[in-house]
Amino acid sequence: MPCYRCGTRQDDPDRGASPWMRGVRSDRQVLICPGCQAHPGWPDDFDRCPICASIHLVRRLGEVECRDCGYVADPGHGPADPVGLMVPEVVEPDLAEEVEQALARVLRRLPRPAGIG
Secondary structure, three states: OEEOOOOOEOOOOOOOOOOOEEEEEOOEEEEEOHHHHOOOOHHHHOOOOOOOOOOOEEEEOOEEEEOOOOOEEOHHHOOEOOOOOEOOOOOOOOHHHHHHHHHHHHHOOOOOOOOOO
């Protein structure tokens, strides 16, 4: 997952805690790189907990949980259309291709010829 501000991809982490920070922005899980964290005002882009105003939120399985106070938002309170149904998460169109290329590199496989799948 790239940094939501600059698009930089996270490298394999060294030992210890990652300098990258994750959070929730517009009800979607995002990462922010250390360089963008140096810019003033970046925390204002993140969603905040309605109970304690923390930006330490995690989105998983349709729920948003505050890592500071433990509040869990009801899955039905995400971005909604006028009928109240959850809006599907947007997936980058090149992500599947990027994952396939990464797996091919790791597993030392040749890419599949077009039309075979």
